[in-house]
Amino acid sequence: MTQARIRPSSVDELIEIIADAAAGGGKLEIVGGCSKADIGAPREAALLDMSAFAGIVDYDPAELVLTVGAATPLSEIQALVAQSGQMLAFDPFDHGPLFGKPAGAATLGGVIGAGVSGSARLSRGAARDHLLGFQGVSGRGEAFVGGAKVVKNVTGYDLPKIMTGSWGRMVALTEVTVKVLPRGRESLTLVLDGLDPIRAQAAMARAMGSQADVAAAAHLPGPPTLTALRLDGFGPSIAARRAMLDLTLAEAGALRALSGGEADALWNSLRTLDPLADSRPLWRINTAPSQANAVIAALEMLDARWLMDWAGGLIWLTLDGNAAAIRAAAAAAGGHATLVRAPEALRATVPALHPQSPGVMALESRVRRAFDPAGVFETGRFLDAPDAD
């Protein structure tokens, strides 16, 4: 199935296209680099190609603020801020390779729309914590702004928060302003070998509860079985924090430092999910870290393969079928499960996002309708009834 593609070249054209769709009952799917196109149910809406809205608008490292066109490639932004020793601290990554597509297409707008945060989310916050402001065109076909271009602002509702993770269902973002932060001058990854998931989670919790300011904590069941803790920052500080961890985790085993290359490979594998590489559906489960083991225990019986990030708060998992069992296990742990990668047939029946309580679903839908009353951006991708109330 190919979807028609429309590529506005200016905000005025974008307004016309959206207003026209709203008036004519049309449906539009907002796309940046299409790296996440295979998430959600198959659909037929015309693609609204945002690629014209790209480029760096303003970057002043000392202000910690970066403004770019929403379709600016993530890789370009990461390279730019790295030149000033800075980073997007929420650690976003490119989903393309997860779907067998080449890396490099993901855009910042797409990262925001999907609410993508990487391993450092544990300590430095998520995409939602770093989006300061935006310009965009709502489903009403009107250009407007939300938030601002300074790091501290409480003027009016915090609309950037609901743009993050909105999956393009309310507003076509044309420009985004994000907070950037200094990248740690040095980084050290320490691993514990051979822990079972219960001991691994306990060790990660102890590390996170210590003063060692752990930036990222993950557990790979292997082989080889590794529990990894990353320290970012200034050299003398990292040395002191390593000593703290040696003490704190003494009973869990001896901490072993990885070489720079090994560390990069390990953290990269949590983005590409190579350790899970199989053809089965891929799920992403959010839970309280202390509940991770209950989820894993329930699903390992069904032959799940998995790994843990965010000290256990995030589980990536592959498993055939059994969507209901996965969602039940996540819900029992007070969490939720997102279906990330699956064959079309499964995606056509199992919603990508975890169903919420009726009250929250209804509220959420009223909020979406506030920006998109005609449901222009409701393409059926998330399998909920496009209710116009």
Next chain:
Amino acid sequence: MSLKMPPPDQAVLARRGEIAAALRAIVPGDGGVIDDAKALRVYESDGLTAYRQPPMLVTLPQTTDQVSRVLKWCHANNVKIVPRGSGTSLSGGALPLEDAVLLGMARFNKVLHIDYEDRLAVVQPGVTNLGVTKAVEGAGFYYAPDPSSQIACSIGGNVAENSGGVHCLKYGLTTNNVLGIEMVLMDGEIVRLGGGRALDPAGLDLLGLVVGSEGLLGVVTEVTVRILPKPETARAVLIGFPTVESAGQCVAEVIASGIIPAGMEMMDRPAIHAAEAFVRAGYPLDVEALLIVELDGPSAECDHLIGEVEAIANQNGAMSCRVSTTEAERLAFWAGRKAAFPAVGRISPDYYCMDGTIPRRRLPEVLRRMEELSQTHGLRVANVFHAGDGNLHPLILYDANQPGQLDRAEAFGSDILKLCVEVGGVLTGEHGVGVEKRDLMPVMFTETDLAHQQRVKCAFDPQLLLNPGKVFPTLHRCAELGRMHIHNGKVPFPDLPRF
């Protein structure tokens, strides 16, 4: 006072006795409902004392179920509600309305659950900000956002205002430290928003939307916050500069060098002198600007970073530079800054605190123009800032007993905020819009921008019963906001595929 509030609903005022009785049935017992004129006066204003209005009635529920039933009854009977925490808002967010019930959350004062393994605490909204830290500090943890009002202000108020503090440059505002809430909508429905004990929500980030919504979207009845291990050490450096420019340059260079201090505060000459006269913190009096830079973490980190900060300060012509060597000394450095408001209160009968944020690079220019405005309006101003994030707190000195001075102070204040927006900043960095900056919203937002925000309000409270008259300069009815302007039927891109 030029402030206009929505006209009171006479039909509601006429039913005051009946409303009190209905609320008493829901919130029985001593202190459940207050209708005595004298007792109501206690609630007539919040931290923005220039505005006063006793509420029609006060109710102080104790359970979520009571809150839900109060709101449901008021919704059905078209009665407005103003939520209130501790009443320390500096923007009039909790200012009562003549025809509204003030819903006080003070009796929601329990810490419900602490989980050190997942590093979170579940508290009722009336718990004070400092109360959260007190509950967990025995185990070596703390709650990071630390507004100067922390001994008094409530977590519910912090959520409503998205409050910050001197440490938010490194640790974030309230929104970055809250995991979930239970909230009652105006129609009485109870919802849980946020991930709860997980980091991310399952759907739209409605929690993020509610934080900072100033009591307009719902009444928060429970809050789950992140708690953090207390850093091993904290040390402060007190640096005096010959000019505000050099202090500003030092701030920029510290950040550009890759250091995010736990706090970085600046004071100008009038603020330094007022603070020193009040608390004798040992501040240098021969400088134009004073910086307090606090570093925290392992002591090895603090030592290392203090060296770097000192070097940057000296390169920028620092006249004096003192590093705290004991905890007592660190606290002394802070004492003057933390007492800056009351200190200014001593040198002037009244002061008016502003709260704009600017891009930091524009600081020298903004201060110069603020000085000009001070001349124009004939009122003095003292400045304290959260320098790291460009959040200014100009304190305008005036005397409310002198005719016209309050109006002049307000005019001066709004000129300062317009200036903040003009240079690319915002009206408020942490105190909220409330009633105070409500009428300035069009300086920062177009009518279309504001309409997109107001429709969010309609999604939560279509009858506009919750905290009306705050944040938005015009009360548009939701039906009116929902209308779409019809496009003229012309197909703009005839060659593009139709749907």
